[in-house]
Amino acid sequence: MPMVPHLTTALTGPILALERRFLERQTDIEQWFRSQWLEYSPPFYASVDLRNAGFKLAPVDTNLFPGGFNNLNAEFLPLCVQATMTAIEKLCPEARNLLLVPENHTRNQFYLRNVARLAHILKLAGLNVRIGSLLPEVTAPTTIEIGDGQSLLLEPLVRLAGGRRIGVEGFDPCAILLNNDLSAGVPDMLKGVHEQTVIPPLHAGWTTRRKSQHFEAYSDVAREFAAVMDIDAWLIDPMHSVCSGVNFQERSGEECLAERVGALLARIRDKYAQHGIDHEPFVIVKADAGTYGMGIMTVRDASEVIGLNRKQRNKMAVVKEGLEVSSVMIQEGVPTFETVDGGVAEPVVYMMDRYVVGGFYRVHAERGRDENLNAPGMHFKPLAFESCCSMPDPDCDPDAPPNRFYAYGVVARLALLAASVELERSRPAEEEMDEALETAMRG
Amino acid sequence: MPMVPHLTTALTGPILALERRFLERQTDIEQWFRSQWLEYSPPFYASVDLRNAGFKLAPVDTNLFPGGFNNLNAEFLPLCVQATMTAIEKLCPEARNLLLVPENHTRNQFYLRNVARLAHILKLAGLNVRIGSLLPEVTAPTTIEIGDGQSLLLEPLVRLAGGRRIGVEGFDPCAILLNNDLSAGVPDMLKGVHEQTVIPPLHAGWTTRRKSQHFEAYSDVAREFAAVMDIDAWLIDPMHSVCSGVNFQERSGEECLAERVGALLARIRDKYAQHGIDHEPFVIVKADAGTYGMGIMTVRDASEVIGLNRKQRNKMAVVKEGLEVSSVMIQEGVPTFETVDGGVAEPVVYMMDRYVVGGFYRVHAERGRDENLNAPGMHFKPLAFESCCSMPDPDCDPDAPPNRFYAYGVVARLALLAASVELERSRPAEEEMDEALETAMRG
Numbered sequence: 040m041p042m043v044p045h046l047t048t049a050l051t052g053p054i055l056a057l058e059r060r061f062l063e064r065q066t067d068i069e070q071w072f073r074s075q076w077l078e079y080s081p082p083f084y085a086s087v088d089l090r091n092a093g094f095k096l097a098p099v100d101t102n103l104f105p106g107g108f109n110n111l112n113a114e115f116l117p118l119c120v121q122a123t124m125t126a127i128e129k130l131c132p133e134a135r136n137l138l139l140v141p142e143n144h145t146r147n148q149f150y151l152r153n154v155a156r157l158a159h160i161l162k163l164a165g166l167n168v169r170i171g172s173l174l175p176e177v178t179a180p181t182t183i184e185i186g187d188g189q190s191l192l193l194e195p196l197v198r199l200a201g202g203r204r205i206g207v208e209g210f211d212p213c214a215i216l217l218n219n220d221l222s223a224g225v226p227d228m229l230k231g232v233h234e235q236t237v238i239p240p241l242h243a244g245w246t247t248r249r250k251s252q253h254f255e256a257y258s259d260v261a262r263e264f265a266a267v268m269d270i271d272a273w274l275i276d277p278m279h280s281v282c283s284g285v286n287f288q289e290r291s292g293e294e295c296l297a298e299r300v301g302a303l304l305a306r307i308r309d310k311y312a313q314h315g316i317d318h319e320p321f322v323i324v325k326a327d328a329g330t331y332g333m334g335i336m337t338v339r340d341a342s343e344v345i346g347l348n349r350k351q352r353n354k355m356a357v358v359k360e361g362l363e364v365s366s367v368m369i370q371e372g373v374p375t376f377e378t379v380d381g382g383v384a385e386p387v388v389y390m391m392d393r394y395v396v397g398g399f400y401r402v403h404a405e406r407g408r409d410e411n412l413n414a415p416g417m418h419f420k421p422l423a424f425e426s427c428c429s430m431p432d433p434d435c436d437p438d439a440p441p442n443r444f445y446a447y448g449v450v451a452r453l454a455l456l457a458a459s460v461e462l463e464r465s466r467p468a469e470e471e472m473d474e475a476l477e478t479a480m481r482g
Numbered sequence: 483m484p485m486v487p488h489l490t491t492a493l494t495g496p497i498l499a500l501e502r503r504f505l506e507r508q509t510d511i512e513q514w515f516r517s518q519w520l521e522y523s524p525p526f527y528a529s530v531d532l533r534n535a536g537f538k539l540a541p542v543d544t545n546l547f548p549g550g551f552n553n554l555n556a557e558f559l560p561l562c563v564q565a566t567m568t569a570i571e572k573l574c575p576e577a578r579n580l581l582l583v584p585e586n587h588t589r590n591q592f593y594l595r596n597v598a599r600l601a602h603i604l605k606l607a608g609l610n611v612r613i614g615s616l617l618p619e620v621t622a623p624t625t626i627e628i629g630d631g632q633s634l635l636l637e638p639l640v641r642l643a644g645g646r647r648i649g650v651e652g653f654d655p656c657a658i659l660l661n662n663d664l665s666a667g668v669p670d671m672l673k674g675v676h677e678q679t680v681i682p683p684l685h686a687g688w689t690t691r692r693k694s695q696h697f698e699a700y701s702d703v704a705r706e707f708a709a710v711m712d713i714d715a716w717l718i719d720p721m722h723s724v725c726s727g728v729n730f731q732e733r734s735g736e737e738c739l740a741e742r743v744g745a746l747l748a749r750i751r752d753k754y755a756q757h758g759i760d761h762e763p764f765v766i767v768k769a770d771a772g773t774y775g776m777g778i779m780t781v782r783d784a785s786e787v788i789g790l791n792r793k794q795r796n797k798m799a800v801v802k803e804g805l806e807v808s809s810v811m812i813q814e815g816v817p818t819f820e821t822v823d824g825g826v827a828e829p830v831v832y833m834m835d836r837y838v839v840g841g842f843y844r845v846h847a848e849r850g851r852d853e854n855l856n857a858p859g860m861h862f863k864p865l866a867f868e869s870c871c872s873m874p875d876p877d878c879d880p881d882a883p884p885n886r887f888y889a890y891g892v893v894a895r896l897a898l899l900a901a902s903v904e905l906e907r908s909r910p911a912e913e914e915m916d917e918a919l920e921t922a923m924r925g
């Protein structure tokens with residue numbers, strides 16, 4: 040009987056030491072999280088990619104504009120709706136109208152189904168939802184077929200109330216929910232919106248966000264949590280370092296990269312020795328700003344990043360929407376222990392407000408345990424509720440297996456908390472001034 | 483994809499008119515509830531007995547001390563835990579210690595399993611939970627076996643901090659959760675507790691609570707909701723009236739009872755004619771304060787309540803804990819349309835904070851469709867999540883059947899809202915003064 044949903048995981052062996060520790064100390068863990076949420080506000084939603092190495096369980100990426108709600112089991116929707124209601128109650132309890140601003144994909148049916156699913160969740164939480172598109176070609180309401188007889192209505196984003204507000208024709212929202220990670224920069228249409236709540240805030244977009252800042256915050260969170268749990272923080276925290284001023288096309292910054300890759304590999308080797316782990320260390324080199332698994336490489340030796348060939352350089356130089364890579368994060372590689380249908384797999388945990396609302400496995404049949412799985416050829420396997428015994432016998436608890444998914448939910452929520460810390464730290468001064476001004480005007 | 487869990491119900495026929503209306507207007511319904519919850523605070527928890535007559539769907543009893551958490555499917559626990567966390571955050575966000583005060587049953591294993599389940603939910607929400615017993619024979623910590631290898635530790639309730647607070651030895655709680663309906667009156671041990679939050683408030687107990695006040699509030703709620711939905715409020719509201727000053731043993735008040743039974747039967751007959759319903763009207767006569775299905779009879783003609791025999795009088799005269807019946811509610815009988823395993827069944831919906839968290843059917847093989855099912859011989863059938871198609875295909879939504887449980891969740895939440903209205907109306911002046919005093923002291 041778990042705080043987080045009791046879900047099936049791909050692991051079948053005995054409960055590992057870390058999982059056991061978490062299961063034993065659930066009450067303390069939940070109490071600790073509650074105290075943290077008194078200090079920090081959770082993002083509206085987030086998804087976290089985890090890697091379970093058996094000896095270590097750590098987040099490797101935290102997405103503040105999750106795009107896989109369509110991959111969640113339909114059974115999780117009540118959890119999503121309940122969490123949405125809680126979030127809305129805090130953000131704008133009187134809200135009736137919410138505008139959803141998606142990515143500019145019109146041909147990615149999977150993504151569009153994510154948007155449709157998200158819109159549906161928001162509707163069920165009692166909101167009127169319309170979808171405002173940033174696409175220049177959407178100049179009039181446009182219906183897009185998204186398969187299975189479903190369709191999505193995209194409407195052009197417009198300025199309302201003499202330019203002070205945004206919405207779509209005939210629809211003035213109280214809140215604007217971004218499902219667009221702003222990789223291409225903050226569009227003019229979204230600038231200067233002060234009267235309406237924009238969630239997540241604009242500075243959560245990839246224009247300003249840096250992975251290294253997230254993992255900096257994560258390390259702080261992990262250290263505090265590990266002290267409470269009496270474990271080595273490394274067991275849940277992937278080490279990392281950064282090289283700024285890298286230009287792959289111009290081959291500048293290679294030395295910095297090689298030096299830090301070497302240093303990080305050495306630190307991992309030390310940790311492996313300390314914990315008696317027989318595994319070959321590796322690091323992941325990735326763009327410090329960016330998403331969609333672009334600009335990512337697995338490195339096992341510092342020499343590998345010197346003299347990259349043209350293909351490798353091209354791959355690393357540019358991420359989504361042509362955003363050029365100039366800062367690079369070097370992250371401790373966490374091998375994944377899990378396989379699904381014979382393919383290497385990593386869990387992706389979905390959260391809304393401060394609640395775990397579901398998850399799925401990202402599976403890639405042609406990748407290794409030490410490689411990025413977020414790449415063409417991947418597929419998704421929704422996590423199902425684990426039934427403790429044949430239904431509907433209410434008396435099955437005593438023999439019920441422990442919830443091994445619980446540990447995943449804990450580590451994912453640590454990353455969620457880190458995102459809150461990160462967003463608070465990176466909050467632009469302008470916004471603080473706006474707020475101070477508002478407070479002053481109210482007072 | 484429902485706001486409330488997508489649960490299987492016992493009905494298999496086509497969706498009825500009322501259910502269809504609710505399904506079509508989900509967003510409006512959720513919005514309406516949200517606006518109501520800005521005005522009223524939901525009880526910490528509640529369960530509602532519903533009756534679905536096909537032509538009418540109505541609550542017949544609302545329990546503010548629900549005792550069947552053990553009958554909920556284990557799959558619902560994440561919903562319970564999430565709702566508990568939301569409730570706790572509002573009530574006392576800094577809470578670490580919660581004391582649960584159960585009923586004085588030590589031999590009812592089903593009830594004790596309910597307590598164990600509830601304690602577990604609270605623990606998973608991050609609370610330290612101890613169980614404080616009001617039983618005079620519990621003078622030291624006492625372990626009770628509750629079957630399946632599980633046990634429950636009952637500890638004697640004690641006064642702490644020089645008498646100003648209550649708790650158990652070595653445990654000073656911030657909040658006290660009652661799972662005891664106070665049928666025997668408010669025990670001295672619970673009186674004068676001002677520093678700690680007592681939930682539900684003492685006046686929610688049967689010492690002061692009256693079913694007729696609940697259904698008075700429910701009628702108001704139903705009328706408002708029906709106006710928004712553009713339906714006849716009667717479709718969701720069982721009519722009722724009250725006779726106070728009834729003494730079954732002394733045969734006084736029989737005339738009042740007969741007169742009002744007759745009047746109510748006539749009103750039902752009118753409604754049946756108006757809606758073209760071919761059914762024999764009946765009413766349920768029940769103690770205005772009381773629970774456990776005691777003191778309840780089905781009446782089809784006013785003459786039946788005149789000259790009750792000794793057995794009938796004894797049955798009606800006394801309810802739980804020997805509480806004497808002096809006020810009687812006459813409630814429109816709502817036949818139940820549903821059967822489970824060949825037995826007549828009625829759904830019981832569980833809610834925590836403002837969320838539907840699960841439910842089960844109360845089934846009685848030897849009772850009729852127009853009889854009280856809360857009687858010895860009943861059994862419980864947990865509601866299961868309805869899987870929309872074979873798992874784990876995430877793309878099954880378009881063909882998914884509508885959630886016929888949704889309507890049950892709506893009507894149950896109307897009763898929950900009515901309980902909030904009722905508790906606000908019945909709040910003793912003393913408590914208001916306490917609060918005014920506290921505010922004054924703080925300011």
